[in-house]
Amino acid sequence: MEQPARPLNAEQWLARVFADGRPRTFGTGWISGILGIVLGLLALFAVLCLHFPQYLTLPELRSRYPLELVRLAIDVGLLAAMALAGLSMLLRRRKALGVTGLVLAGAALALGAGGVEIPRGGASAVYLGLDWFVLGTLSTAAVFVPLERAFPLRAEQGAFRRGWLTDTQYFFASHALAQVMSVAVLAPAVALGSLLAVPSAQSAVQSLPVVVQFALAVLVADLAQYGVHRAFHAVPFLWRFHKVHHSLEAMDWIAGSRLHLVDVIVTRGLVLLALLVAGFADTAVYAYLALVSFHAVFIHANFAPRAAWLERWIAMPRFHHWHHGIEPEARDVNFAVHLPMIDRWFGTHHMPDDRWPSGYGIAGERAPEGWARQLVWPLGRT
Ligand SMILES: [Zn+2]
Ligand SMILES: [Zn+2]
Incomplete structure (x- = not known):
């Protein structure tokens, strides 16, 4: 007898949309696609922080940013996201990765990219640390992704092992809250x-x-x-x-x-x-x-x-x-x-x-x- 199909959980659904069963090695458009999505998302979050600093950034950090450098970093990140997403689309038959990266980067661009004028306004009593999440992701990944690639304990594990989405939510919550x-x-x-x-x-x-x-x-x-x-x-x-x-x-x-x-x-x-x-x-x-x-x-x-x-x-x-x-x-x-x-x-x-x-x-x-x-x-x- 045929088993009734169980609903997919979020991880399985994402795997179905993005992973087409094709190789994920260098040159297949997988790495560029993932990097494009991550950079596109971080750039979008950073642009939102410029629009709503009182609600999305930490007051302790807000006043200390070298703003010109932040704007430049957002624009560079945005361009890199677009280039990587485009590269993934060229290399990979299934375009879901590349398209998602382009949509995220496109949204950041449409919202004004690094050139957003920062609104004047009072501080909010309640705020998220979205800026802290963006900085935390960039700095932690920059240290640990190369370490795990160079000397892995379980090389076959991959970034999208069981529970990765849950742990990403924790990483987000621990910074944003x-x-x-x-x-x-x-x-x-x-x-x-x-x-x-x-x-x-x-x-x-x-x-x-x-x-x-x-x-x-x-x-x-x-x-x-x-x-x-x-x-x-x-x-x-x-x-x-x-x-x-x-x-x-x-x-x-x-x-x-x-x-x-x-x-x-x-x-x-x-x-x-x-x-x-x-x-x-x-x-x-x-x-x-x-x-x-x-x-x-x-x-x-x-x-x-x-x-x-x-x-x-x-x-x-x-x-x-x-x-x-x-x-x-x-x-x-x-x-x-x-x-x-x-x-x-x-x-x-x-x-x-x-x-x-x-x-x-x-x-x-x-x-x-x-x-x-x-x-x-x-x-x-x-
Ligand atoms: Zn532990
Ligand atoms: Zn314990």
């Missing part, structure tokens, strides 16, 4: 931090050289993160939220974004609180924030560098991949983000010689797809 983060994380941490602070201890910390403060900040933050992370694994109510992160079935630079909002707010809030109570200078805290935004992406990457000597001291991808491993031996191990020695101190370190986990995920359980469904997933019955 920056205001939610600063209200929910920064404000309470600062308020509570000033209550708990011991002024004499803080001035002792601040008398240390900034480099030493930075090193201590990494240790303090990772110790705090270790404790919070272990609690998220050990307490069933918290695990409901953290298992969203462990529902990843493929690892790459975009996968690390998959974190439930509650997980992000509690973990970041408490880590920041620890740093504020310790009293580190702003420079050391900012340097730490820059490090963690890189390192948290790095440890999820589909990247297998040969640096066994480093693995003892710094969390490398293999260390955190084991945290996500599907094997029973990978349960509740490697909680640190930066310093594997913390797991050694507490007996949760697991680094079998030269092996990687065979797969990732939660045994016997699969998360629903999409950011919104995963947001309410922890609240449902289990």
Whole structure:
């Protein structure tokens, strides 16, 4: 008997429209087509930011942009998107990739491209960080796409592995919802931090050289993160939220974004609180924030560098991949983000010689797809 056709999910639908089963190697119009779409979309977002800065950009960044350079970058990006989309149309029989890139770039052009006059107007109380998303995508992809291409762990995996669309939504949300983060994380941490602070201890910390403060900040933050992370694994109510992160079935630079909002707010809030109570200078805290935004992406990457000597001291991808491993031996191990020695101190370190986990995920359980469904997933019955 014939099975009734199941409706396609968004990933399958996109694959049907864009991937025509033809090769995706260099010279087939696949890479140029994808790049054309990404650049076209980012250019369109950037033009929208020029039109509606009060609603779409972060106030902290808004006043600091070198505007002439931004305008030039938008125009160059737009032209590159068009050229790449055109190239893809020439090389590929199915034109969906090229046409989509052209439509996106065309929309950005029709809306005024880099020449948009910026409206004068008051600030809005509610805004998205669309500019932060554009910058985050460009800078993170520029570092990690070449790394994953040059030294891949799973070369056959490809960018469009299972769950890529969900993780892209997380990447978008984690940047665009920056205001939610600063209200929910920064404000309470600062308020509570000033209550708990011991002024004499803080001035002792601040008398240390900034480099030493930075090193201590990494240790303090990772110790705090270790404790919070272990609690998220050990307490069933918290695990409901953290298992969203462990529902990843493929690892790459975009996968690390998959974190439930509650997980992000509690973990970041408490880590920041620890740093504020310790009293580190702003420079050391900012340097730490820059490090963690890189390192948290790095440890999820589909990247297998040969640096066994480093693995003892710094969390490398293999260390955190084991945290996500599907094997029973990978349960509740490697909680640190930066310093594997913390797991050694507490007996949760697991680094079998030269092996990687065979797969990732939660045994016997699969998360629903999409950011919104995963947001309410922890609240449902289990
Ligand atoms: Zn975990
Ligand atoms: Zn992870």
